[in-house]
Amino acid sequence: MGWMGNANSKIIFRGNLTLGRRAFVNVSNTPGTIEFDGSGSQTITWNNTSYYCEFTNVVIGNTNNPTVNIVTGSAAPDNILGNLTLNGTSVLNLGTSRWNGGTSGGGTGNAGSLTLNGNAVLQLGNNTGGHSGSNFPMRFNTVSISNTSLVEYNVTSGQTIYNLPSPGYGHLSINNGTKSAGANLEVRGSLEIKSGSTFNAGSYTHSIGGNWINDGSFNAGTGTIQFNGSGAQSISGSVSTTFNHFTINKAAGALTLNRTTSISGTGTFTAGIVNSTAANLLLFNDNATATGANNGTNPSFVNGPVRKIGNDAFVFPVGKTGAGYRFCSISAPTPSNVDDVFTAEYMRASAAAMGPMTSTGLSHVSNCEYWNITEDGPNSPTTNITISWSGYSNCNTAAYVTDLSTLVMAQLGVAGWDNHGSSSTSGTVSSGSITWNSLSSFGNFALGSTNGATNPLPVKLVNVKAYVADAVNQIEWTNLTESGIVSYSVQRSVNGQQFTTIGSLPARSQNGGREDFKLTDLQPLLTGYYRIQVIEISGKTTYSPIVKVQRNLATLGIAVYPNPVQKGQSVQLQLTAEPGQYELSLFETGGRLVKKEMIQHRGNTMTQSIELPATLPAGQYFLKLTGSFGTRHTSIVIR
Incomplete structure (x- = not known):
């Protein structure tokens, strides 16, 4: 049996197709397009032992979205001479068979293109028959895979994952048995390791643009996993993942950890933020390092807690979204134990609100930030703690660090900020760090000052506004962390330079919580400038930003x-x-x-x-x- 056709003809199959022993289709009599467009499952069985059955262009799915199963009967599938196209949500299940491009008469020359459009699925169930180590269709001049398509490697024996030409895979699924990368893999969508399967990363660099889902086993080898999607990404699954080298290099969006994730090699922070929680930590194993965390155009750090295991000195790549990278570090713990455990998180909140100054000689602590650094292992190590400041530390327009000689690191105890010290400082008042040596107890640490006139570490005033209200002006403001305050004075100016006080309000709760205030200017100017003067218990005075009201x-x-x-x-x-x-x-x-x-x-x-x-x-x-x-x-x- 043979088919007659020409380059413009098409045959549509909506059911199964069995090619008998004497069936033949070749370049001289094949239709231009063979389309499989059933409403459910379709099977193509190859029994053509006498002649070739070679189709020119093959389309899977058009009006419908069938699942097309390829079956090697008494013969293996013959070449596709032109293009193979999957559309919509159609599935091409090659099973243990194959369907490759090629030239007429079983030739090994290249055919046209292999294209997966939309959410199409290609299922591969063999480790031979196509590209080396799998039955991924070979001998096509071009391979075009949509971002939302899926290629699934699914065989209980080992398979090699074909390294598609750039831009690589859409979604990639690893199902059953062991799958090994054959080269660098580029996955624009999600990579899923299903239960009962293993993915060997080898020594390659694999880029993931979507989510990482691990319900099976991942062997990191000496390779690198890079997260480089342009939107939100996550790491999840029923099994925690340990990477060798880990890189985040995202143009936009954050990477969220929904499982504890470990790094044994180097964690590289190029661009983009990693979100972690106490339940879903980013963990650096013994001898692992972190590098590159920054406050660049697209900042990169961990927004949440980071844990370090081992006896190494370590810089924690921590920060907070909106407040930037704000590192802290530990020296190599003593005595040296590879099972030492330290966890650190940067907190963008008032340290002053957490308790009074109970350490003799300590004037005040930061109203903007602190670090929670805990020792969570089985030992009792001693280490040096370092915390930092930069242009991102301040939480309003007042000065932050002004005098390194009176700057200290304070530690929160049961009764308040009951301990402080400074072994060394580095940098300048604009950007630097302070170290306190030989600490054996841990918890919350903040920048502090031994002099009430230096290192303002300012009050957190927000929502400062002034507006016309009929015949008067209203001035409003909020202190997000009221603590250690005597009073607030509203000051007015005709030129924004010389100010006089027009009214004052006392502090309220003093418990570190939010307090909202309002004061009325009963005799407003045509053009008036306002600011809030804050007087603290320590005697320090700070000011809010200036706001302007123009009437009429x-x-x-x-x-x-x-x-x-x-x-x-x-x-x-x-x-x-x-x-x-x-x-x-x-x-x-x-x-x-x-x-x-x-x-x-x-x-x-x-x-x-x-x-x-x-x-x-x-x-x-x-x-x-x-x-x-x-x-x-x-x-x-x-x-």
């Missing part, structure tokens, strides 16, 4: 000042509009959104302090405000 403006719009603004400082947004809720969005010049918040406007003219993300690099940014008046735009320059 008829023009709707927005203004931002100072502009340009120094990196790490806040800006003041002056809005003249009807009452209502407004959406503020801040974009990079390339269009990437870097900040969004909602503003509740009380009407007329109001000025509000806007906190800019501390990690934003210098450059031009565009601000968009959307509300009842439509959309207004302006630009901001960060220096």
